[in-house]
Amino acid sequence: MQLIIFDLDGTLVDSLPDLVNAVNAMMAEHQRPPVARDVVAPWIGRGSRWLLQQAFAHHGIDSGAPDFDFEAAFARFMVHYANHLIGETVLYPGVAAALAALASQGTRMAVCTNKPERFVAPLLRAMGIEPYFGAVLGGDSLPLRKPDPAPLLHLARHFGVSVGQCLMVGDSRHDVDAARAAGMSVVGVRYGYGGDADFAQSPPDAVFDSLELIPPWLARQGLHLATARLH
Ligand SMILES: O=C(O)COP(=O)(O)O
Numbered sequence: 042m043q044l045i046i047f048d049l050d051g052t053l054v055d056s057l058p059d060l061v062n063a064v065n066a067m068m069a070e071h072q073r074p075p076v077a078r079d080v081v082a083p084w085i086g087r088g089s090r091w092l093l094q095q096a097f098a099h100h101g102i103d104s105g106a107p108d109f110d111f112e113a114a115f116a117r118f119m120v121h122y123a124n125h126l127i128g129e130t131v132l133y134p135g136v137a138a139a140l141a142a143l144a145s146q147g148t149r150m151a152v153c154t155n156k157p158e159r160f161v162a163p164l165l166r167a168m169g170i171e172p173y174f175g176a177v178l179g180g181d182s183l184p185l186r187k188p189d190p191a192p193l194l195h196l197a198r199h200f201g202v203s204v205g206q207c208l209m210v211g212d213s214r215h216d217v218d219a220a221r222a223a224g225m226s227v228v229g230v231r232y233g234y235g236g237d238a239d240f241a242q243s244p245p246d247a248v249f250d251s252l253e254l255i256p257p258w259l260a261r262q263g264l265h266l267a268t269a270r271l272h
């Protein structure tokens with residue numbers, strides 16, 4: 042693989058506690074009780090607007106109603122998330138080691154997340170992994186976001202590689218759907234927010250419990266391809 046494109050939330054970082062803190066700061070502003078982490082988890086992966094809409098809907102608030110100022114609420118949510126960006130967020134086990142192993146093999150890497158772009162570089166920097174990535178796209182970097190293939194195709198073009206030379210790594214069906222639509226290979230991580238339920242709907246080529254299993258899997262794939270070429 043020439044380029045590995047990583048999803049962020051649920052794949053590289055466990056940002057659920059901070060996203061929940063931001064959601065619940067919003068709920069408090071709207072006189073609603075906090076939402077539990079396991080309720081919020083499946084709402085992550087389709088972008089911040091969708092996450093906020095789900096939280097309002099959970100408490101019976103129609104954020105699409107004509108008299109509801111969703112843009113004002115979204116702006117408040119962005120302020121809360123900026124305040125909670127790196128409070129409790131951590132790298133998943135094995136991420137640092139896997140990125141180091143891939144970088145040492147000369148693999149180029151990028152991040153494609155639906156999280157708003159302004160948060161992505163500060164978060165990667167705080168986690169100590171920013172230097173690994175040659176490009177980063179957020180959910181508002183382009184007119185279309187995952188599951189649309191546009192950001193993945195944009196990254197392939199940016200690096201000057203074909204889609205057949207790209208691997209997407211993600212935790213949700215939106216990652217799988219985007220990769221399939223782009224014509225890229227895709228593997229899933231089971232520990233994130235989509236999990237087996239998402240992968241049953243949109244099956245990746247392989248599913249792993251740790252990113253550390255990806256470099257040896259890639260090596261085996263390379264071996265298989267080489268063997269196939271010999272025959
Ligand atoms: O939905 C989000 O805001 C982020 O999601 P992603 O990093 O999993 O794309």
Ligand SMILES: [Mg+2]
Nearest residue numbers: 048050051086
């Ligand atoms: Mg994700």
